Amino acid sequence: MRIALFQAQTGIDPASNAEELVRRVAEAAAGGAAMLFTPEMSGLLDRDKARAAAHIRSEADDPVLKAVRGAAAEAGI
Numbered sequence: 580m581r582i583a584l585f586q587a588q589t590g591i592d593p594a595s596n597a598e599e600l601v602r603r604v605a606e607a608a609a610g611g612a613a614m615l616f617t618p619e620m621s622g623l624l625d626r627d628k629a630r631a632a633a634h635i636r637s638e639a640d641d642p643v644l645k646a647v648r649g650a651a652a653e654a655g656i
Contacts, residue, residue, distance in 0.1 A: 583607035583615045589624040593634050596622055597646040604647060608654035615656055621647075 585603045589596055600621055607615040622643035625631035638644060 580613050581611045583610060583612035585615060585617045585621075587618050587621050589618065589620050589622070591623065591625040591627075591630065593623050593643050597643040600643065600647045601650040604650040604654050604656065608656050613656055615651070 583603075583606075585600075585607070587596070587599065587603075600617065603617070604615055622641065623631060623634050625634075636642070
């Protein structure tokens with residue numbers, strides 16, 4: 580089994596982070612990976628707790644997780 584690792588430079592914009600993750604899912608799949616590992620803080624990393632709080636969602640409502648799950652399903656990884 581081939582795996583891929585993504586060392587992200589996660590930032591404060593979840594939409595931008597999601598776009599990067601979706602690109603990396605496609606890249607991993609194109610390289611033959613069956614699985615992609617990402618850092619635990621791939622969707623949002625912000626030292627400003629008040630600003631970050633505006634983006635905190637439950638797992639069911641998280642747009643980054645939704646985007647990555649969709650990309651992974653589409654890519655078959």
